Amino acid sequence: MSHERWEAAKRTALWVIERSGIDYSPNTSCFTPGAPYPRSTTPPGATPAVPDLSAMVTSIYVHIPYCSRKCSFCPFFARAGCAVPDAYVDGIVRHLELVDRTCALPATFELRLGGGSPNLLSPVQLGRIVGHFAPSRLELVNIEVHPECSAVPGYVASLVELGVTNLSVGLQSSAGDVLRATGRGHDPDALAQLAAQVAVTPIALNVDIMYGGLREETAANAALTFRFAFEELRPATVNAYRVGYQRGVPEHERFIEHPERYPSTVEVFEITALLEDTAAASGYSYLGMGYYGREPAPKPALPRLATVGIGAGSYTHVVDLVAGTGLVAFAPFDTERYLQLLARGDLPVERAKHFDRDYLDRWAALLDFKARRPMRHAHFEAGPGARLVDGLAALGLIEGRSDGSVMTDAGILLEDLLAALLMPRTLWQELSRRRRQSAYTPTESRYDWFFDPDVVLAFLDFVASAPSV
Secondary structure, three states: OOOHHHHHHHHHHHHHHHHOOOOOOOOOOOOOOOOOOOOHHHOOOOOOOHHHHHHHOOEEEEEEEEEEOOOOOOOOOEEEOOOOOHHHHHHHHHHHHHHHHHOOOOEEEEEEEEEHHHHHHHHHHHHHHOOOOOOHHHEEEEEEOHHHHHOOOOOOHHHHHHHOEEEEEEOOOOOHHHHHHHHHOOOOOHHHHHHHHHHHHOOOEEEEEEEEOOOOOOOOHHHHHHHHHHHHHHHOEEEEEEOOOOOHHHHHHHHHHHHHHOOHHHHHHHHHHHHHHHHOOOOOOEOOEEEOOOOOOOOOOOOEEEEEOOOOOOOOEEEEEEOOEEEEEOOOOHHHHHHHHHHHHHOOOOOEEOOOOOHHHHHHHHHHHHHHEHHHHHHHHHEEOEOOOHHHHHHHOEEEEEEEEEEOOOHHHHHHHHHOOOOOOOHHHHHHHHHOOOOOOOOHHOOOOOOOHHHHHHHHHHHHHHOOO
């Protein structure tokens, strides 16, 4: 650990984990997302009425569920080893046309393509998607790519011609043994070559890294990854997120068989502290939700946000704190089913739910918390009237200020677990109940994107009656 401040934080966080008795490992933990609602608890039903988005900060997310290979840790819906079929792109364009007819979009918005590996789209296919909108309506066009695209002559130049403004590339680790163990299929040189190609264009680069649970990861090779990302590549932003293995992915089974091949809890805390130190020393500010940027964090957006999901395995998420409305709507995790619905002229929605005020308030609190802004106390609850603020403060994980509570350094080491406490206890209880049912398959669980619910419930009980450190 490079700074003494983290030594005390590590001791506090470790004491909390040991006293609580929970399993804090990649087997049970997960990056807590910014739009947290479990798919399995979202009821199947008719397509919901999408509210007017014309006054909202809006992103259109296009999911491309195709990859050249499948990483061992990946829970995303994607097919490996094949090109993107034209029929799927036809469906994407048809879906965009349906959104145009049924949803009032703002004058300008963001377009983001993720996957999978959207770099498998041919220039013609990508042009059909991006070209669906007038350039004047697109505030930015972001595409996620695998470093493999660095070997394609003229690829980056073609993105500039198509109007791409932002490129997000998955480094994950700069350690060769980690990359080989996870099936990433690239080496750091590929990313360095891609970064050099991007540097001579107007495209802004984001680099994704994973930490705190990769097979063969150590504090030493994690430190090299952080220095490579922040100091050598120097992208506009770095997205760093904690590793967790959902049931049903190959890495989950490998972890169960050989946990010694993965960083221990102590090492996870050390690696997290190294990340924070390296980012700060390299001149990056924390922007929230795992992002670090060379520019300071912007002011919080007006609390009227929407992501419109396009493609199989995508979801739409709308939160309007002004009007007190919101919803989540999931497309099928099945390409054939997705295309069938579109062929009938239907919006491809399999499950949908409208949010109540409690969820909306919790969502706003979670966003503040994961941006490390002061958060209102009322949303840390274990149940009706059972507040957790005193327990978290007694454990040294948050500290009170006049405008709310913020995480301490020890809290930062446990950030995703603390953020999970902002979701209602009843929801964790429902997830726990589902996990005990035979109908809750590994495939189903992979798309819930949450901590092991029994871990969260145990931690809620511990914090509610917490002794001081």
